Amino acid sequence: MFMQVSEHKFRKHELPNGDIIYRPEIDVLAGFQQFRLKIGPCLIDSGSDYTILPLEYAEYFNHEINEGNFLETRAAGGGLFKSYPSEDALTFSILMNGFRPKKWRSNVMYVEGQTTPILGIIGFFNKFDEVVIDAARKKARLVDK
Amino acid sequence: MFYRKEYAGKWLAVKDEKKVIASAESFKDLIQQIEGREDKEELAVGHASKHVYAG
Numbered sequence: 001m002f003m004q005v006s007e008h009k010f011r012k013h014e015l016p017n018g019d020i021i022y023r024p025e026i027d028v029l030a031g032f033q034q035f036r037l038k039i040g041p042c043l044i045d046s047g048s049d050y051t052i053l054p055l056e057y058a059e060y061f062n063h064e065i066n067e068g069n070f071l072e073t074r075a076a077g078g079g080l081f082k083s084y085p086s087e088d089a090l091t092f093s094i095l096m097n098g099f100r101p102k103k104w105r106s107n108v109m110y111v112e113g114q115t116t117p118i119l120g121i122i123g124f125f126n127k128f129d130e131v132v133i134d135a136a137r138k139k140a141r142l143v144d145k
Numbered sequence: 146m147f148y149r150k151e152y153a154g155k156w157l158a159v160k161d162e163k164k165v166i167a168s169a170e171s172f173k174d175l176i177q178q179i180e181g182r183e184d185k186e187e188l189a190v191g192h193a194s195k196h197v198y199a200g
Binding site: 014027029036040043054060115116117 | 149150153159162172173176186187188189190191192194197198
């Protein structure tokens, strides 16, 4: 069986209080029809049920938002916000460290005021055989069999 | 460079994960700045967070 394994270094961030942290983040190329845009950094987050993009990207991909069609979504800490499903699937691809790019299609949820794109269970984790967050080595490992 | 405090809250177009090619207060302004560039698909478009996350 041919297996593709790709490692992606965590990215360094300075928090407002000066703390330095490293987050599992990658860039993804997203497309719909003639529109293509590399989006990043996107947070790899198993705590999110869906892959979530800010509303700004809906405008870029020419996706209309139906204000009556939303899913109430709860954030950590208890806050509620509205998620609007994309009307069509986007095509995603990422570079796999020397292998052919990994490509997949998925609908996403668009949210207002959410400024960090999130790669969640649906639309990211369910597209790979393994997603490993290696905290000790500060690397995310993606396995595609 | 992408993660420096001076960029917090801005939309950025970044090359090779660290070189900021363009920045703007709004997504639209940023897209206008990079449209037509030959290397546009190499630029990652994102928002430089100024938040601490829990989730």
